[in-house]
Amino acid sequence: MIPLLWVELFKLRKRMMTWLCALILVGLVILVYSVLWNISGRVTTFGDHHRFTSEQLRTALFLQTSVPFALQMVGSLGIILAIVLAAGAAGSEYSWGTVRLMATASSGRLRYLTAKLVIVFALVALGTLMAVAAALLYSSIITFTNSGFGFGFVNGPYLRNQLESLGRTLYVITPYVCLAFGAAVVGRSTLAGAGAGIGAAFAEPLIASLMRLGGEPWHSMPRYFMNANAQIILQQNDLPAVLPRFTPGGEDLHGVNSVEEAFLILGVYSAVFVALALFAYSRRDITAS
Amino acid sequence: MGVKKTANTSVVLRTEDLSKRYGRITAVDSLNIRLLQGEVFGFLGPNGSGKSTTVGMMLGLIRPTNGRVLAFGSDMTLHPWPALKRIGSVVETPAFYPYLSGYDNLKAIGMMLGDIPAHRIDEMLELVGLGSRARDPYKSYSLGMKQRLGIASTLLRDPELIILDEPTNGLDPAGTREIRELIPRLAREGRTVFLCSHLLHEVQEVSDRVGIVRKGHLVAEGSVDELLGRGRYLRLRSEDNGALANVMTAIPWVSGVEMLDGFVRAAVPPDRAAELNRVLTGHGIYLSELAPWEADLESIFLQLTGEVSER
Numbered sequence: 317m318i319p320l321l322w323v324e325l326f327k328l329r330k331r332m333m334t335w336l337c338a339l340i341l342v343g344l345v346i347l348v349y350s351v352l353w354n355i356s357g358r359v360t361t362f363g364d365h366h367r368f369t370s371e372q373l374r375t376a377l378f379l380q381t382s383v384p385f386a387l388q389m390v391g392s393l394g395i396i397l398a399i400v401l402a403a404g405a406a407g408s409e410y411s412w413g414t415v416r417l418m419a420t421a422s423s424g425r426l427r428y429l430t431a432k433l434v435i436v437f438a439l440v441a442l443g444t445l446m447a448v449a450a451a452l453l454y455s456s457i458i459t460f461t462n463s464g465f466g467f468g469f470v471n472g473p474y475l476r477n478q479l480e481s482l483g484r485t486l487y488v489i490t491p492y493v494c495l496a497f498g499a500a501v502v503g504r505s506t507l508a509g510a511g512a513g514i515g516a517a518f519a520e521p522l523i524a525s526l527m528r529l530g531g532e533p534w535h536s537m538p539r540y541f542m543n544a545n546a547q548i549i550l551q552q553n554d555l556p557a558v559l560p561r562f563t564p565g566g567e568d569l570h571g572v573n574s575v576e577e578a579f580l581i582l583g584v585y586s587a588v589f590v591a592l593a594l595f596a597y598s599r600r601d602i603t604a605s
Numbered sequence: 606m607g608v609k610k611t612a613n614t615s616v617v618l619r620t621e622d623l624s625k626r627y628g629r630i631t632a633v634d635s636l637n638i639r640l641l642q643g644e645v646f647g648f649l650g651p652n653g654s655g656k657s658t659t660v661g662m663m664l665g666l667i668r669p670t671n672g673r674v675l676a677f678g679s680d681m682t683l684h685p686w687p688a689l690k691r692i693g694s695v696v697e698t699p700a701f702y703p704y705l706s707g708y709d710n711l712k713a714i715g716m717m718l719g720d721i722p723a724h725r726i727d728e729m730l731e732l733v734g735l736g737s738r739a740r741d742p743y744k745s746y747s748l749g750m751k752q753r754l755g756i757a758s759t760l761l762r763d764p765e766l767i768i769l770d771e772p773t774n775g776l777d778p779a780g781t782r783e784i785r786e787l788i789p790r791l792a793r794e795g796r797t798v799f800l801c802s803h804l805l806h807e808v809q810e811v812s813d814r815v816g817i818v819r820k821g822h823l824v825a826e827g828s829v830d831e832l833l834g835r836g837r838y839l840r841l842r843s844e845d846n847g848a849l850a851n852v853m854t855a856i857p858w859v860s861g862v863e864m865l866d867g868f869v870r871a872a873v874p875p876d877r878a879a880e881l882n883r884v885l886t887g888h889g890i891y892l893s894e895l896a897p898w899e900a901d902l903e904s905i906f907l908q909l910t911g912e913v914s915e916r
Contacts, residue, residue: 319718319719323713323716326713330709412701414701416664416666417701418717419666420665420689420694421717601661
């Protein structure tokens, strides 16, 4: 298994797509910080119904909230990049025809696919940390230019809270990565994986809105959707209300599911998608290039 | 003629009633072949005859509908890995990662296989003439270079069985000759080579044994000499070929009498050619031609498959 992990890491590390995804994510973080910082210096009030002052916005961009804000960006906008990475990692093997090469050189189909999925997750986690690092760096500049450095907020509970936020964010990304990966394997193409993943990320909130208008049994169905449960989990991250959450659909999720139910539902989704991918890859003939 | 087999002729791969159906279409039908250690086995068949499906099943990539493939004692459907470690293959068009260099592609394969030293990658690239382009991306390679890299990747694991599907496709004449010289050399080293090719003269030149497949059936299998009927058939001609064929049919030690275009072909023990001439003269038939039958694999192939050559 270890050699398979190294090979997958080697292949993805050498691939332009991997670095491009990381670059876009870091660029996105820098762009959002730049826009919000600029806004905080140009307006006196901010947000819906002018709820917040520019001072509140500027303070929210300080070092203390940089981790949850970066994670919020990763958990919403970054999901698309994770989907592209996962779909590309699995689907390209079919379009290049290398799926045959790997199948005859690896020590087992399931091991090979598992190794690939593990490395995709590792790179998604690494990308998340890069986004956090970019946010930390940028917010350090903002903090320093406004009030000077101060690390009094860094204590045990704070660090634990950040780690929990990181865990929640990665957990929320997981079913989307598994969906993209599984669809790419079942559909034997990158497009199938990217289409399924991005389609789910964008279409789910729209369909959920429609279903909620339709009365029962439609009304309660969206509570089992990935997006609704992902947002329930991400809401646990300690993010100041002044900062945007970039959530598609803008649904009211209050009382829909408990956090535990949301964790369970997303876990089931992830397990099903992975099982489908492993089953399809292990049982099917490997023929096409 | 290719290499001479060594004394050791153990079976390295065997198919047992191997069949593959796709819905109503039978791609491979009860195929039974054996590959012996150190031999070059040529596998011939027209397009759609089931060659690639057979290769896919041999490598455990395609599940047989019936039957099985046993390679080095392992069932390739159930436990392919122990055998795959000992098999090198280039199936159809070589496929590698386009963004990686030739060297990095081999490095990735080497990492998967484990225990492949770095210097072996360089040796293989030099062997196939890609040493100077090793660091260039695979996507910049010509078809011939891709084919060479495929062969390098095949040899990387020092395989005991090598499966080559159209190995000279895209190669220039010099490259083609190198591969034709390489194949018997590999067999002389004790490796078995399974060669799929539509180039009949190529197969004839390097193979010890040949299997011809048509619509999933193995229609002929044997040594090249056996298939060509070398030393077994005579080519005869007289003023009246019909009378000649009639007389020969009645001779008990003559068989396979066949009227062909302007001559008669028959299986005659080589040491009885003079006797045959005497018998025919006794029947008032005077031969204008009596010569050993010289066929090529292409004519045998066309005769057995009843199809136009892929060439």
